[in-house]
Amino acid sequence: MAISGWFVLLVLAGAVPLVITGDGAVLAWWLLGALALGLVDLALAGSPRRLDVQRDVPGRVRLGESAAATLLITNRGRRTVRGIARDAWPPSAGATPTRHRVTVPAGERRSYSTVLTPFRRGERRASAVTVRSFGPLRLWARQATLLAPASLLVLPPFNSRKHLPSRLARLRELDGATSVMVRGQGTEFDSLRDYVRGDDVRSIDWRATARRNDPTSPSGRRLVVRTWRPERDRRVVIVIDSGRTSAARIDDEPRIDTAFESALLLAALASGAGDRVDVVIFDRRVRGRVQGATGAELLSRMVSTMAPVEPELIDMDWSAVPGLVRSVTAHHALVVLATTADAPGASRGLLSVLPQLTRKHTVLVSSVTDATVLDATRSRTDRDEVYRAAAAERALLDQARVAAAVRQLGADVVTGAPADLPPALADRYIALKAAGRL
Amino acid sequence: MSTEVVTPRLRSTAKRAAFWVVGAVVVVTIAVITLATTGGAQDRAPLDPQNAAPAGAMAVAEVLRQQGVEVIATSSLTETRDAIDSPSTTTLFLFDPGLYLTDEQLEDAVGLADTVIVAEPDFGQLQAIAPGVAQAGVVDGPLEADCELGAVERAGVVSGESQGYRVIDDDAAALTCLGSGDGVYSLVGLEDDGRQLFVLGATAPLTNELAIADGNAAFALGLLGSRETLVWYLPSFADVESTESLAELTPGWVTPLVVLLALVFVAAAIWRGRRLGPLVVEALPVVVRSNETMLGRARLYEKSSARLRALDALRVGTVQRLAALCGLPSTATVDDVVGAVSSLTGAQPHEVRRVLVDADPGSDRELVELSDALLTLERGVADRLRP
Numbered sequence: 001m002a003i004s005g006w007f008v009l010l011v012l013a014g015a016v017p018l019v020i021t022g023d024g025a026v027l028a029w030w031l032l033g034a035l036a037l038g039l040v041d042l043a044l045a046g047s048p049r050r051l052d053v054q055r056d057v058p059g060r061v062r063l064g065e066s067a068a069a070t071l072l073i074t075n076r077g078r079r080t081v082r083g084i085a086r087d088a089w090p091p092s093a094g095a096t097p098t099r100h101r102v103t104v105p106a107g108e109r110r111s112y113s114t115v116l117t118p119f120r121r122g123e124r125r126a127s128a129v130t131v132r133s134f135g136p137l138r139l140w141a142r143q144a145t146l147l148a149p150a151s152l153l154v155l156p157p158f159n160s161r162k163h164l165p166s167r168l169a170r171l172r173e174l175d176g177a178t179s180v181m182v183r184g185q186g187t188e189f190d191s192l193r194d195y196v197r198g199d200d201v202r203s204i205d206w207r208a209t210a211r212r213n214d215p216t217s218p219s220g221r222r223l224v225v226r227t228w229r230p231e232r233d234r235r236v237v238i239v240i241d242s243g244r245t246s247a248a249r250i251d252d253e254p255r256i257d258t259a260f261e262s263a264l265l266l267a268a269l270a271s272g273a274g275d276r277v278d279v280v281i282f283d284r285r286v287r288g289r290v291q292g293a294t295g296a297e298l299l300s301r302m303v304s305t306m307a308p309v310e311p312e313l314i315d316m317d318w319s320a321v322p323g324l325v326r327s328v329t330a331h332h333a334l335v336v337l338a339t340t341a342d343a344p345g346a347s348r349g350l351l352s353v354l355p356q357l358t359r360k361h362t363v364l365v366s367s368v369t370d371a372t373v374l375d376a377t378r379s380r381t382d383r384d385e386v387y388r389a390a391a392a393e394r395a396l397l398d399q400a401r402v403a404a405a406v407r408q409l410g411a412d413v414v415t416g417a418p419a420d421l422p423p424a425l426a427d428r429y430i431a432l433k434a435a436g437r438l
Numbered sequence: 439m440s441t442e443v444v445t446p447r448l449r450s451t452a453k454r455a456a457f458w459v460v461g462a463v464v465v466v467t468i469a470v471i472t473l474a475t476t477g478g479a480q481d482r483a484p485l486d487p488q489n490a491a492p493a494g495a496m497a498v499a500e501v502l503r504q505q506g507v508e509v510i511a512t513s514s515l516t517e518t519r520d521a522i523d524s525p526s527t528t529t530l531f532l533f534d535p536g537l538y539l540t541d542e543q544l545e546d547a548v549g550l551a552d553t554v555i556v557a558e559p560d561f562g563q564l565q566a567i568a569p570g571v572a573q574a575g576v577v578d579g580p581l582e583a584d585c586e587l588g589a590v591e592r593a594g595v596v597s598g599e600s601q602g603y604r605v606i607d608d609d610a611a612a613l614t615c616l617g618s619g620d621g622v623y624s625l626v627g628l629e630d631d632g633r634q635l636f637v638l639g640a641t642a643p644l645t646n647e648l649a650i651a652d653g654n655a656a657f658a659l660g661l662l663g664s665r666e667t668l669v670w671y672l673p674s675f676a677d678v679e680s681t682e683s684l685a686e687l688t689p690g691w692v693t694p695l696v697v698l699l700a701l702v703f704v705a706a707a708i709w710r711g712r713r714l715g716p717l718v719v720e721a722l723p724v725v726v727r728s729n730e731t732m733l734g735r736a737r738l739y740e741k742s743s744a745r746l747r748a749l750d751a752l753r754v755g756t757v758q759r760l761a762a763l764c765g766l767p768s769t770a771t772v773d774d775v776v777g778a779v780s781s782l783t784g785a786q787p788h789e790v791r792r793v794l795v796d797a798d799p800g801s802d803r804e805l806v807e808l809s810d811a812l813l814t815l816e817r818g819v820a821d822r823l824r825p
């Protein structure tokens with residue numbers, strides 16, 4: 001049950017006859033009358049308990065985009081329900097409007113649309129729908145909360161997909177599909193074809209040229225070049241650290257979100273290049289795993305797996321990572337560890353297992369760096385800032401030491417600010433592919 | 439299929455609340471009955487003849503009654519006037535710490551009996567009834583009997599804290615008792631055509647707590663029981679005169695209007711307070727800023743004044759950058775860097791070495807200066823190398 005502002009005004013209006021007549025009994029009658037009106041109104045209000053509520057929610061939406069959720073209200077009662085319906089979503093679902101003015105005649109159904117613009121990744125569960133049904137006088141209302149479960153999966157935004165076309169173009173350059181030939185040690189011999197102007201003269205195959213006799217050319221000779229294509233069907237294993245350090249925010253973006261962006265870009269690129277990509281999100285247990293998917297299904301499964309994962313406030317169990325990689329593939333693979341490598345103490349676990357991984361695999365450690373640290377070393381106008389600059393220099397030194405240690409153990413390091421890391425990782429992948437180190 | 443409703447029905451809410459409602463009704467009923475039978479809390483004033491607390495004077499009043507003195511407790515001037523039949527056989531005891539009486543009322547009261555004892559009058563009260571007597575502060579300790587007043591002589595020693603008074607009008611025929619030296623007395627008797635007025639500072643002997651100590655009982659009984667009747671007048675709120683009550687001034691609809699406004703307030707509170715469904719829980723993510731450790735380390739350096747350590751961190755960064763700028767290998771020593779930098783910029787090697795290695799900052803000011811010197815050095819080398 002609820003009352004409206006009109007009822008409050010009605011009670012307040014009792015002051016007018018009271019002051020005019022100066023008699024307390026008039027007020028008593030007025031109040032009784034208002035109460036009676038309210039009760040009559042309540043009795044005439046349509047029952048919100050006899051409503052059926054259904055939600056029609058799109059299952060998934062990318063972070064930053066909007067989706068329309070539809071609320072269907074069916075009236076099974078005998079009176080028209082007039083009033084307010086509250087479509088309750090968590091604040092981070094960004095629902096507008098949250099309140100609908102509803103009028104559902106008896107035996108009919110109405111639909112109301114709520115636009116959801118979520119501002120945080122993860123699963124958003126809709127709460128109940130509350131309907132407040134006013135009587136014809138709009139004085140008193142009946143109210144009931146109706147369960148209508150629904151959920152919306154908010155996917156990682158994959159903002160770095162804007163880097164994908166240029167990287168795919170670079171891959172095609174590697175591929176021999178275009179006229180520009182790239183020679184590399186590890187690329188596979190593809191075919192022989194006639195020389196055209198612009199080809200690298202180093203790729204001329206003199207033996208094939210000697211064997212070839214072309215009657216159309218005046219000299220009977222035509223140069224033949226070899227073409228290569230990059231290796232295909234290599235394995236890429238991306239291990240994303242969802243432990244304590246991934247919760248830290250840089251530029252108001254948790255490290256794990258940057259890791260997701262990098263992983264998505266790398267996966268899109270690698271699957272475009274014909275490699276097989278497996279993703280594991282891990283801290284002390286496997287939080288998410290995508291294996292054996294290719295093409296469009298890979299990205300779709302990756303975003304669905306990543307969406308609900310939030311960093312846990314526990315330390316990453318690095319000793320389990322080699323076993324994890326072994327469970328994914330028994331062959332040589334490019335293992336990308338998306339983690340944090342900026343303090344010698346915190347990176348001890350990572351450094352201790354790197355030899356096991358580098359013995360068999362090509363290992364790439366991708367770590368987000370904080371641009372504010374570099375800025376802090378440069379501004380030294382007062383005492384506080386000098387101490388801050390000293391601490392920042394110290395932090396940079398630590399980062400350099402960890403990176404050097406990682407390189408010494410045979411792995412490679414990619415670092416960058418949140419916006420730069422995904423393309424940097426993609427470039428490193430292309431470089432490794434061109435060098436045939438996959 | 440119908441949608442599940444989570445709001446409980448009125449009937450089930452009432453059923454669940456019934457126990458508590460009944461419990462509350464029972465508790466309130468018991469409280470009302472208890473209050474009605476035992477009466478309100480006893481809140482009696484000090485020196486009240488019906489007050490059995492240590493500060494009360496019930497003991498003295500009761501003993502006086504047993505001795506045949508008629509003790510009448512009054513709380514207003516009208517009552518007091520009615521209680522006094524013959525002024526000559528009556529002692530009036532007046533104690534007004536709450537200053538309820540106006541000067542006129544006080545003069546009236548003093549004129550009601552032939553023997554009047556005014557306990558602990560303050561400055562204003564003394565001005566009204568005995569302008570020749572002045573307050574002289576608090577007197578502590580036992581006071582010796584030192585005058586021919588019977589009550590005091592029999593008592594011998596009177597103990598307890600008392601108010602001292604001084605006779606400032608030299609012409610007045612004043613009887614001064616219980617002196618504590620320097621012209622200060624705790625009992626001053628004034629005689630005015632057959633009527634006696636006592637200004638009593640020593641009220642401690644009258645209290646239940648101290649009545650039995652030393653000669654206090656004899657003093658109290660002798661002073662108060664000298665006549666057949668004792669009127670014990672403690673002025674109260676009833677003495678405050680008022681011409682017209684507030685209720686008579688206001689129109690008849692004001693009280694109902696106040697009630698109405700209260701009801702409107704309650705109705706508005708219900709209107710705004712009724713929530714449209716339960717709150718929705720939001721799972722908030724952890725917010726950890728990544729540069730927290732860096733800032734924490736900076737504050738630690740600052741708090742412990744680790745100037746050299748802070749400067750060394752800055753120096754390592756600078757030396758590395760300088761080495762890279764000068765094209766030295768990563769294995770180059772600091773001396774190599776000093777040599778390369780001084781030859782590039784033309785600065786004295788010992789000066790470059792002081793900034794890069796030797797100087798030990800003794801104060802924060804020196805630290806800031808050295809940090810600036812490092813920046814200047816880096817900028818100088820970079821400028822030299824720029825084509």
